[in-house]
Amino acid sequence: MFVAVICIAAGLALGFLVSRQLAAAAQKRQEQEAEDIVAGAKRQAETIKLQAETFKRQVEVEAKDEALKLRAEIEQERKERQSEVRAAENRVAQREESLDRRTESLDSREHQLSSMQGQVEKRQRDLEAAEAEVGKRLVAVAGMTPDEAKEELLDSLRDEVAHESAAIIRDSESRTKAEADKRARNILSLAIQRLAADHTVENTVSTIHIPSDELKGRIIGREGRSIRAFEQLTGTNLIIDDTPECVTISCFEPVRREIGKVTMENLIADGRIHPARIEEMHNKAEALVNQRVREAGEQAVFDVGIHDLHPELVKTLGKLRYRTSYGQNVLNHSLEVSYLCGMMASELGLDPIPARRAGLLHDVGKAIDRELEGSHAVLGADLARRFGEKEHIVHAIEAHHNDVEPNSVLDVLVQAADAVSAARPGARKETLDAYVKRLEKLEEIASSYDGVERTYAIQAGREVRVMVEPEKVDEAKTVVLAHDIASRIENELQYPGQVKVVVIRESRAIGLAK
Structure with a gap:
């Protein structure tokens, strides 16, 4: 047991010694690390110190450069200011010299004026004396006072001025008329050249060819029933004479005549001619002709570039397709007048759209002049007014044949275009x-x-x-x-x-x- 105690004590002593050695070693290492840290801190401090000195030298150098640069700029600005001051001083000196010369010139001119004023006063006195002498001589020679002589002289001057002014006015009027006539001829010639219109007249065909004269009896029918039914339905007169292989339809209303013509052509092509068949063919022909009338009016409006015309006016325009005047188709004539009006308005610097509109509608009254009393110009103007056309368009329609007095450029343009289209060679013909x-x-x-x-x-x-x-x-x-x-x-x-x-x-x- 004692041995065990000794062993334990020895172990404890040995452990204590080992722990002390370990503590001493650890302390030594800590001291060494502390010394290394201190040494590193010293080296870092020296490096920072060197960097600070380097930066300080750089800052000093840059500050010196900046100071030199500012000094040079200040010196340059000072020199410029000195040069500007010298230039201003020179200008002031020149102005002073100029003012001095002007002062001397004004003094000399003032002296000349004073001397000239004296001469003028002397001449005025001499002139007054001469006038008095002339007045005395006039009184002595002509028995006239100076006032009477002055009045007579003024009267003669007035007569001369009036004569010269009248001559100038006449000369200006003649030149103006010549220039206006030349300008008008130029505008008309340009419009005519730009309008490529046909030069052939159109005849209203009312004669219908039939295959043989045997059909004439069938057209007349038993006791004339077929021809009476045809004339009653179509409102036309059917003329059957000795002319071989043809019949003639007569009617003053062109649309009815066209309906009758189409009806008769269809009946001849069909071969069955009796009152019931005539009524059926008449209804078909009427629908066909009305469709052609509407299409003709729409095409005319489209060709001249007008898109807001009343439908009834468009339909009435289409009826002009079957209306002729001295052999000239009235719808084609209206289109020509519309084109000519637009061209001449453009040459004059005016809006061509109202001109084309007035030109297209100027003869619209010819579509209804067979049904109503009055001239076609007045009837067309009333029709256009009823369907909402503007007053200047209505007036141009009414004035194109001088039924009313023209009062605008548009009225005169429509008159001129109408005359050009109607009077060109080959446009119209007479019997x-x-x-x-x-x-x-x-x-x-x-x-x-x-x-x-x-x-x-x-x-x-x-x-x-x-x-x-x-x-x-x-x-x-x-x-x-x-x-x-x-x-x-x-x-x-x-x-x-x-x-x-x-x-x-x-x-x-x-x-x-x-």
Whole structure:
């Protein structure tokens, strides 16, 4: 047991010694680490100190550079300021010199003015004396006072000024008229050149070809029942005469005539001609022609670029497809007038849309003039007004044949375009009898005046040549005679376009040498 105690004590002593050694070693390591940390801190402090000195030197160098730069800028600015000051001083000195020279010049001019004023006063006194002397001489010579002489002189000056002003006014008016006529001709020629229109007339065909004359009896029907039914339904007159293989439909209303024509053509093609079949074919033809009328009106409105026209006006326009005037289709004529109005309005710098609208509608009254009383211009204006057209369009329609007085440029444009479209060569034609009668009437009117020797209507009635006897009609009377003949032709005849009256006076002296 004692041994065990000794062993335990020895173990405890040994453990104590070991722990002390371990503690000493640990302390030694801590001291070594502390020394290493201190040494590292010293080295780091030295490095920071070196960096601080380097940064300090850099800052000092940069500060010196900045100070040198600022000093150079300040020096440059100082030099510029000095140069500006010197320039300002020089300008001030120049202005002072200029003012000095001006002062000297003004002094000299003032001296000259004072001397000239004295001379003017002297001359004025001399002039007053001369006027007094002239007044005395006028009183002595003409028996007139100075006031009367002055008044007479002013009167003569007024007369001269009035004469010169009248001459200037006449010259200006002639130049203005010539320029306006030239401008108008230019605009008309441009519009005519730009409009590529057909030059052929259109005839209203009312003669229908039939395969054989045997059909005429079937068209007439038993006891005339078929022809009576046809005429009653269509409102036309059916003429069946000895002309071979044709029948003629007569009616003043063009749409009804077209319906009758289509009805008869369908009946002839079908071969069955009796009252019930005539009524059936008439209903189909009426629907077909009404459709053509509507399509024609819509196409015309589309061609001129108008999209807000009343449907009834469009339908009435379409009826003009079957209306002719002197052989010219009225719908085609309305389209031509619309195009011409738009072109001339554009050349004048005006809005072409109202011009085209007025031109298209100017003859719309011809679609209803067979049903109502009145001129087609007035009827067309009333129709356009009833369907909401603006007043300037209505007035242009009403004034295109001078039923009312034209009062705007649009009215005159429609009149000019209507005349161009109707009077161009080949646009219209007359019957032979009416043509011959018109030429005879032209020659008769011209021959009715005293002193007229011979008359000739030439160029299809567009010109009348009047030969006068030189012993009875002198040069001055030829002008009056031409005016009188033209006025009478204008009042008594109806004709397309215009008629030119040329009065020719010729005197000859003949001698024979033997």
